[in-house]
Amino acid sequence: xxxxRREFLKRSGVVGAGLAAAGMLPRVGQTSTAxxxxxxxxxxxxxxxxxxxxxxxxxxxxxxxxxxxxxxIEFRSTxxxxxxxxxxxxxxxxxxxxxxxxxNAYFPKFAEAGLxxxxxxxxxxxxxxxxxxxxxRIWSLGTRGGKVYGLPFLQAGISFVWNKALFAEAGLxxxxxxxxxxxxxxxxxxxxKADGTQWGYGIEDNSTGEMGNYVPVPIVNYGGELTNExxxxxxxxxxxxxxxxxxxxxxxxxxxxxxxxxTFAGPEIFTAFADGKIVMIxxxxxxxxxxxxxxxxxxxxxxxxxxxxxxxxxxxGVGYWMIAEKSAHRDEAAALTEFLxxxxxxxxxxxxxxxxxxxxxxxxFADDPVQNAxxxxxxxxxxxxxxxxxxxGIILPEYESALSGQQSAxxxxxxxxxxxxERIKDGS
Amino acid sequence: MTSHSAVGxxxxxxxxxxxxxxxxxRRLTPYLFILPKIAIFxxxxxxxxxxxxxxxxxxxxxxxxxRNVGFANYRKILDDDLFWIxxxxxxxxxxxxxxxxxxxxxxxxxxxxxxxxxxGVFIALLIVPSVASTVAASLIWNYLLQTNGGLFNAALGLxxxxxxxxxxxxxxxxxxxxxxxxxxxxxxxxxxxxASMQSIPSHxxxxxxxxxxxxSQSFRLITLPLMRPAxxxxxxxxxxxxxxxxxxxxxxxxGGPGHASLTIVMYIYDRAFKxxxxxxxxxxxxxLLLIIxxxxxxxxxxxxxxxxx
Numbered sequence: 055x056x057x058x059r060r061e062f063l064k065r066s067g068v069v070g071a072g073l074a075a076a077g078m079l080p081r082v083g084q085t086s087t088a089x090x091x092x093x094x095x096x097x098x099x100x101x102x103x104x105x106x107x108x109x110x111x112x113x114x115x116x117x118x119x120x121x122x123x124x125x126x127i128e129f130r131s132t133x134x135x136x137x138x139x140x141x142x143x144x145x146x147x148x149x150x151x152x153x154x155x156x157x158n159a160y161f162p163k164f165a166e167a168g169l170x171x172x173x174x175x176x177x178x179x180x181x182x183x184x185x186x187x188x189x190x191r192i193w194s195l196g197t198r199g200g201k202v203y204g205l206p207f208l209q210a211g212i213s214f215v216w217n218k219a220l221f222a223e224a225g226l227x228x229x230x231x232x233x234x235x236x237x238x239x240x241x242x243x244x245x246x247k248a249d250g251t252q253w254g255y256g257i258e259d260n261s262t263g264e265m266g267n268y269v270p271v272p273i274v275n276y277g278g279e280l281t282n283e284x285x286x287x288x289x290x291x292x293x294x295x296x297x298x299x300x301x302x303x304x305x306x307x308x309x310x311x312x313x314x315x316x317t318f319a320g321p322e323i324f325t326a327f328a329d330g331k332i333v334m335i336x337x338x339x340x341x342x343x344x345x346x347x348x349x350x351x352x353x354x355x356x357x358x359x360x361x362x363x364x365x366x367x368x369x370x371g372v373g374y375w376m377i378a379e380k381s382a383h384r385d386e387a388a389a390l391t392e393f394l395x396x397x398x399x400x401x402x403x404x405x406x407x408x409x410x411x412x413x414x415x416x417x418x419f420a421d422d423p424v425q426n427a428x429x430x431x432x433x434x435x436x437x438x439x440x441x442x443x444x445x446x447g448i449i450l451p452e453y454e455s456a457l458s459g460q461q462s463a464x465x466x467x468x469x470x471x472x473x474x475x476e477r478i479k480d481g482s
Numbered sequence: 483m484t485s486h487s488a489v490g491x492x493x494x495x496x497x498x499x500x501x502x503x504x505x506x507x508r509r510l511t512p513y514l515f516i517l518p519k520i521a522i523f524x525x526x527x528x529x530x531x532x533x534x535x536x537x538x539x540x541x542x543x544x545x546x547x548x549r550n551v552g553f554a555n556y557r558k559i560l561d562d563d564l565f566w567i568x569x570x571x572x573x574x575x576x577x578x579x580x581x582x583x584x585x586x587x588x589x590x591x592x593x594x595x596x597x598x599x600x601x602g603v604f605i606a607l608l609i610v611p612s613v614a615s616t617v618a619a620s621l622i623w624n625y626l627l628q629t630n631g632g633l634f635n636a637a638l639g640l641x642x643x644x645x646x647x648x649x650x651x652x653x654x655x656x657x658x659x660x661x662x663x664x665x666x667x668x669x670x671x672x673x674x675x676x677a678s679m680q681s682i683p684s685h686x687x688x689x690x691x692x693x694x695x696x697x698s699q700s701f702r703l704i705t706l707p708l709m710r711p712a713x714x715x716x717x718x719x720x721x722x723x724x725x726x727x728x729x730x731x732x733x734x735x736x737g738g739p740g741h742a743s744l745t746i747v748m749y750i751y752d753r754a755f756k757x758x759x760x761x762x763x764x765x766x767x768x769x770l771l772l773i774i775x776x777x778x779x780x781x782x783x784x785x786x787x788x789x790x791x
Contacts, residue, residue: 138758167545167547317650322630451740451741454738480542
């Protein structure tokens, strides 16, 4: 039988349309009501504090589901560098994770938008039993407007570390770190070698979004708080704040006692410290944990960051497990949140990462002098602003621009302050 | 009227109706075939575009609710320094990259237009960078350009040159991104230009040879003019694509140091997700769309000309 082209095309079109329509029909025999034994899927998102995060949490979830066999848990490690956009997109598109790990500085905009569960409304969670396990400060950082939005998991603050052997080599007392930023600048000059093989001080660049942990510290130490008490005004616009940024600019560009940004990309700067290429640096204990384990002969000094004329604040925060308001399985999510905040899990994770537990009844580093020294510096944190937008995304490019010589420190402070105050006024 | 003629009349009416339906079906058939494409275009291009236009008239944070602000966002762009920095960086990059990548494509096509061994293999190898993941390629370039341990600095070290902070020095950044795009895109354009070169009738070259034209004269006066449609298409597409540069600077420098490698699309992205200002991001997207449209139309108008010998 001969089929003409036009007839073939017509028949193909009819068949294609029929197949497309059939594909859109619900499957025969499948009901839309869930059965009582249906598996529940929970999603957990967390930015990593170490290379072993995924494996660690997978092992913990395997333990959790022995008591909750109908729960299936999907874990996603979200990069710190894209934290704001990842979680904003997820919550804005009504597809947030059931449980999120959120630092105290990042969660307010989600809480104020009504996107996080108030733990007081969870019938299965006894907050009265949880609260005494934490410092008042740590507990309160996870609240907003009197509502409790998460269970504290870990606290992490920066420390000032130095290479004692290189101090001694330069004729400095290895047990006496610089007490002020001016003194640090002077020490750095003595510790820097002209051939570029050794730098007195190091500042991590912003390639991984981590620069915000370090650069603001001297800015606050010279100029005071970043915002007013109720976060309605950005205060980091004074000459003092400019001086705090300027001293860092000078160390890189004028004194040349700190390597130009990008010389060591991101966390490579901590490897450079461990290898003796940088003598003094601000860091988290977790940045150095594995590096020090690989270098048992390294003589490390650990202390509080230097002070400035205005104060001696350090930088740190607390991370919480929080539940999305959109979560369809609050009871299971609450149970998992409590499990993740339990002593065994907290102890194991802090041992893995070298960070510090938020709860006071867990002491993972009782016999470790180095970790104990880091633990002693977990205090005196500057008050991190709780603004409903990512202010780091505004200040860090400006500060980085000054640190790389593209604009003056005064302009960087002024421009970032102007933009932030305008955003606060705009309400977004 | 007899029953026989009534039946005949009814049959004629029915036949006419059937013919009429068949004519309509023939007219509708082409539209049925393009309907899926139209549906995809409407769902994934037209609808989001309309939503973006509507969003450009709103302000506030997307999480806490947005409000109508009229043309306020469009006015704010005029005072937004970062918008102009991003646009300037992008324009500068585009001005550098288009002649470089088109020129490289023409050169490669000219080389491949010879009778050489393994020509097919070379063509396949040329296309590999353009089909590779941009993110993966950018990460590799990141490693190559690292100040400590990067391949380029290692090579410079062999000649006694001190390591260069490639990605931390603003004046090197745009040339680096141009180099990445030339590496990535030259092969793609070379394939287009090669096809165009091969469609040029050989008798034109024979005639030119008879008239004493050299190879470079033939290339300049015959090949290039007759490649005009391919050149126009490639230039317009290169302008559209490169004005939307995002992947390489996002992966390699995050727009830094400072704002030295901030592109307009990166700023739109930051504005949407980091600054939580979706209305402004939509506004900038619409402005960028208009800029690209104007550039494309200008190129089409200036360079669209039939060439005949």
